[in-house]
Amino acid sequence: MKELLLNHYGLENISLTKMEGYISTNYRVDSDQGRFVLKVYPQSEAADVLAETLLIQQLDYLPQQLISNPIKNNNGGIITHVTIENDEKILRLITFVEGQFMAEVKHSNEMLRSLGAFIGEIDRNLISYRNTGIKARNIDWDLQNINISRQLKEHIPEAADRKLVEYFFMQWDQHVYPKISSLRKSIIHNDANDWNVLVNGDQVCGIIDFGDATYSATIFELAITVTYAMFGKDDPIASAIPVVEGYHEEFPLLKSELDLLYYLIAGRLCMGVCTTAKEKKLQPDNKYILISEAPGWDLLKKWITINPSFAKNQFYKAVGFEPSTFPSEEEVLKKRHQSVSPIFSVSYKKPLYLDSAAFQYMYDKTGNTILDAYNNIPHVGHQHPKIVAAGQRQMGQLNTNTRYLYDPLQEYAEKLLSKFPDALNKVYFVNSGSAASDLAIRLAKRHAQKQQMVVMEHGYHGNTKQGIDISHYKYKSKGGPGQSEGIIEAIIPGTFRGMYKGQNAGALYAKDLIETINRNSGDIAGFISEPIVGCGGQVPLAKDYLKLVYPAIRNQGGVCISDEVQTGFGRLGSHFWGYEMYGVVPDIVILGKPMGNGHPIGAVVTTNEIAESFNNGMEFFSSFGGNPVSCAIGSAVLDVIDEEGLQKNSLEVGNYFMAQLSTLQNKFNCIGDVRGSGLFIGIELIKDDNLTPDTFLANTIKNELRNRNVLVSTDGPYDNVIKSKPPLCFSKENVDQVIFEFEKLLVINH
């Protein structure tokens, strides 16, 4: 190498130090003639290297020492063709840019602003510059080619990490892809990371490595610059703002560009972590490749907690555009009531006006990120990309009904039934929990040839006529029709309130109910209950209760129904289905809510025997029940629960949550009880030792938590139980946020 440098560039007394490099092998060259960088490329890069050199010459406004200028060889050429160990190579000698890398210093706002201005100035100088060599480049690191790195996502080992990049790729498809062709295009540096940028004090003074320069959307330049500027920062947006400000001053941005910036940044991050995941496998020891891995993931995980509208408005503000405005929640609600009956109640004193959501976060119109510690329907997380993709794919292929044959029905039925004991081997698909409970009661009555139903106090099972009849929570409450004929009420076997406490409570409650069953013996078609009574205020059934009640019901010819609409699909952490907690197997199971992660699916699962009794000649048909789209979605939900280990997460995070709540309970007398299982939790608030319910406090806390961007609900006969049943991807950090806000409110309101 030294000989080549002497022969072609006349350099003497050379010492070489190897530097990191991607396509080229790089050396620092110290010689009598000065310090340089030697880059050795494969022959195939010749045209590219030439184009890059021309591009650098375009930036001649920059002082010589601040950019890697080409050094001509003895023949006056800027590249040198050589043969090294029988390989055709090209050499390129460039000036060594002295200075401190931005990566090595703390970033002040002044420096970030200067970074934006420096890059903006480059882009202004390049906006109308054309260079066919650069234009012909087709590089993987061009955000236009995001699909190349997207294919590498499978190399990300953790499903829970993969879902994040899949989510942002999905956002790219929705927000960026349709707009790409209308964006301004120009040649951009395309890699202003802090190991490529040089600083002097608070001022950015130089940039190196035009190896990724490409002809692409100009706004990608800012997106990339901002992405790196946010690495390792506690408040990423606060670090992004000065960069955007500085850039805009040099090169004014368009609204249409800023509208996409949030998604472009996410796209660049995803590109980075996908590429690294693959490279890590291939070259586990290459530090240069891994340099951005940890901060990339860190930022991606923060990015999902930032409302896209908030980011957009901050970017608007930075450049002096007016933020987007919306009608107030009150105005929206008023308008809604003109066309939609107010019988559809709206949660919280200050209703939520939502724009979008991702996993356990909901984004409102005004830019808040709301931690969803409440909604159990988006079981695997709001807008989970696998669920969305499954639905989109199937919707684009076939959607029909069970009168025809198609594979998704069979596949899903088998997958779902594999989660049940062998005896439960027939499934009916419907579109809601209500339709499922309605059907379950029909099955029970037909099979048993009886009409009476034993229902659980404070239980809720659905909104149909039959659903209301079996839902004590509805028929006994305000506006309810009262108890129907043939309905027998079971006292809720709770151990916090109620008649019996302690180890024997379940047996004592069961004994009372069995006496009632015996009085009606031979007339009872079935018994229905949730394993933990949600609307009753997350009340678990006392131990041994179901073990004693189920046989009593069966002995007189009835069937046992478990409503798993809320408790199923791993939510309880310890078990996949709630009934498993009690060591019983029901005859009929009702499924809904989480089954489709928000897509309307419900199901009844039962035994062959009961299904046979129902199959009496009259067809059962549901227009939408079991349609291929619903089946594909339901199937994807089961896959995600398994892939992401969500039942285990529910157990671990749920136990952590309960432990934190118990600590609060020891500090605050108003917390009477903390109960539940996994991420299905109830916190009962009381006024005194007589367990006087503190409905006011529960409601105050619910509404104040909402005002602090945390969602929980209240329920129970006195509406004094705070309920939390979040998406199962809820994390311990999320729990910490809930506990932090909850404790503050308890201190204020206690």
Ligand code: PMP
């Ligand atoms: N059963 C239970 C336990 C429920 O919580 C619900 C809904 N809250 C239903 C049935 C009815 O489901 P859907 O609203 O889907 O009709």
